[in-house]
Amino acid sequence: MPSEALIRLVFFLSVAAVLAAGEALRPKLPPPAGARRRWLGNLGVSAVSVACTWLFPVLPVAAAVWAGGRGVGLLNVVVLPGALSFLLASAALDLAIYLQHRAMHALRPLWLLHRAHHADVFFDFTTAVRFHPLEIMLSTAYKLALVAALGPSPAAVLAFEIMLNCLPMFNHSNLRLPGRCDRVLRLLLVTPDMHRVHHSADMREANANFGFNFPWWDRLFGTYLARPAKGCEGMRIGLNILREARYSSLGGILAIPFVSSSGAAVRPHK
16 A cells, blocks of 8 residues: 555645646736745745654554554544544544644744745745744654544544645635635635735734635634735735845755844734
8 A cells, every 4th residue: 555655746846836837827816026936935935844754753544553453542532433533533632633723823932833834925836835843853753643643544544644644735825716606615624815914914914714725713712814815916915024035945945943133023912
């Protein structure tokens, strides 16, 4: 059977190719000059992050196999029908990632890592993979702990990992969806227009729409914002600092957590 990493890579490359074509054919906003030069930094830091996850002895699907074999975790103790267990695991994992995302904004040490993602000055599918390796390592450890506590099936974990790879690329994409399509789709999934609000340079807007896959948690916990005050076309993307071209390079992105000269200016509102 193909490994977890290979399966995820095939889905990642397939979705990335489709979105790159979609952004070229039907962009939401015209890309500024040099927008594609960012891809080297964004994809480069993603490659470094993936390499860093191999420092862990197991990845989430292997952890689910381990937990199932030893009866560890809630869903390995409480007997439920397979489909219900799968759905509950998917919802619980997505809620946990939503809560993690809110913590990345609320706690300053975590925000210093997470702002590497928000410092992108344009918004396209490559923004979805622009995370600092230290944040990815923390996220991997968090997911391993979640799997051990929850005890989801390996199939549920693999499906969730694929969604977590692919849906954020979609909702970070510079893809123009018809208005009616967006309104209907955002009842089930986070859409590009919905998540674009989260990348506003106005931190009051950036502290909204935390969902990666499903929009329900934002609506349930009061962090949903339908649109930015200036509209998608008038909204400034990124941060009000760290906008220089060097912060779009691999080295610049890796350095962002350690740039403290204007840190207080971007402290998220709690």
